[in-house]
Amino acid sequence: xxxxxxxxxxxxxxxxxxxxxxxxxxxxxxxxxxxxxxxxxxxxxxxxxxxxxxxxxxxxxxxxxxxxxxxxxxxxxxxxxxxxxxxxxxxxxxxxxxxxxxxxxxxxxxxxxxxxxxxxxxxxxxxxxxxxxx
Amino acid sequence: xxxxxxxxxxxxxxxxxxxxxxxxxxxxxxxxxxxxxxxxxxxxxxxxxxxxxxxxxxxxxxxxxxxxxxxxxxxxxxxxxxxxxxxxxxxxxxxxxxxxxxxxxxxxxxxxxxxxxxxxxxxxxx
Numbered sequence: 001x002x003x004x005x006x007x008x009x010x011x012x013x014x015x016x017x018x019x020x021x022x023x024x025x026x027x028x029x030x031x032x033x034x035x036x037x038x039x040x041x042x043x044x045x046x047x048x049x050x051x052x053x054x055x056x057x058x059x060x061x062x063x064x065x066x067x068x069x070x071x072x073x074x075x076x077x078x079x080x081x082x083x084x085x086x087x088x089x090x091x092x093x094x095x096x097x098x099x100x101x102x103x104x105x106x107x108x109x110x111x112x113x114x115x116x117x118x119x120x121x122x123x124x125x126x127x128x129x130x131x132x133x134x
Numbered sequence: 135x136x137x138x139x140x141x142x143x144x145x146x147x148x149x150x151x152x153x154x155x156x157x158x159x160x161x162x163x164x165x166x167x168x169x170x171x172x173x174x175x176x177x178x179x180x181x182x183x184x185x186x187x188x189x190x191x192x193x194x195x196x197x198x199x200x201x202x203x204x205x206x207x208x209x210x211x212x213x214x215x216x217x218x219x220x221x222x223x224x225x226x227x228x229x230x231x232x233x234x235x236x237x238x239x240x241x242x243x244x245x246x247x248x249x250x251x252x253x254x255x256x257x258x259x260x
Contacts, residue, residue: 036220039213043241046206046249052189053252059186066184079175086171089164096161127179 023110031088034081041078067132076125083124084117156215163212170205190256199257203250210246214239 019025051062065071091109094100100109136143177198181188193199217238225231 032220035213035216038209039217042206042209042213043245045209046245046252049193049202049206049249049256050252052186052193053255056186059189063184063186082171082175086168090168093161093164124175124179131179132183 023107027088027110027113031085031092034085034088037078037081038085041081044078072129076121079125080117080121083120084113087113087117087120156219160212160215160219163208163215166204166208167212170201170208173201174205193253193256194259196257199253202253206249206253207246210242210249214242217242 016025048062051059066075091100091113094109100106177192178184181192193202218235221231221234221238225234
């Protein structure tokens with residue numbers, strides 16, 4: 001191979017591993033992770049209405065999983081993903097509009113997204129579970 | 135001296151050729167999903183049960199059937215945009231990237247379309 005054709009290994013800019021995790025970066029990664037989880041959740045939502053359009057036996061089987069302990073945990077996880085992605089998504093929309101970049105509002109809104117989504121998840125998950133147990 | 139043509143400059147498009155369309159569509163669908171998600175959470179709580187008959191009656195009610203169609207459609211669209219961004223960030227080989235992006239688009243249209251069709255089947259009676 002001639003010198004001109006040899007592949008050049010240029011240095012790459014440093015990536016995630018060289019930075020100390022910070023609230024903003026961790027929440028950003030979590031936003032993407034919950035987004036990927038919610039993509040699977042959207043697929044599950046479509047599966048739900050497809051079962052509702054099929055016969056009662058098939059739907060009962062699907063609903064049997066949803067009401068099992070494992071089902072409750074999975075659905076609860078999706079509920080948290082939805083609320084976190086929603087809260088942090090609103091934070092992103094404010095950034096897109098040019099607000100909230102300074103240190104204090106950035107941290108405050110980050111904690112608001114974390115605590116808000118945990119609180120919303122516990123409330124709604126509890127309400128739905130309690131409501132449908134009776 | 136700029137190597138860009140006057141037409142290229144006036145169109146404001148970079149090397150990706152589609153400007154801010156993807157970014158903008160992601161924001162618009164995100165805003166649409168805020169009320170739709172809240173409505174969906176509220177419905178899950180407000181429905182007396184989530185059994186076959188109750189869910190079908192709920193989807194047959196015009197407003198909830200319509201909003202359910204919008205929820206499935208917009209969430210599939212937003213998911214399609216978001217997962218495409220993940221692939222563009224992490225899959226670097228051109229062939230694999232195209233294959234992943236194409237597959238994801240097909241899956242999203244298939245699943246979204248099937249979901250919408252299912253809701254309509256319930257709403258309009260099969």
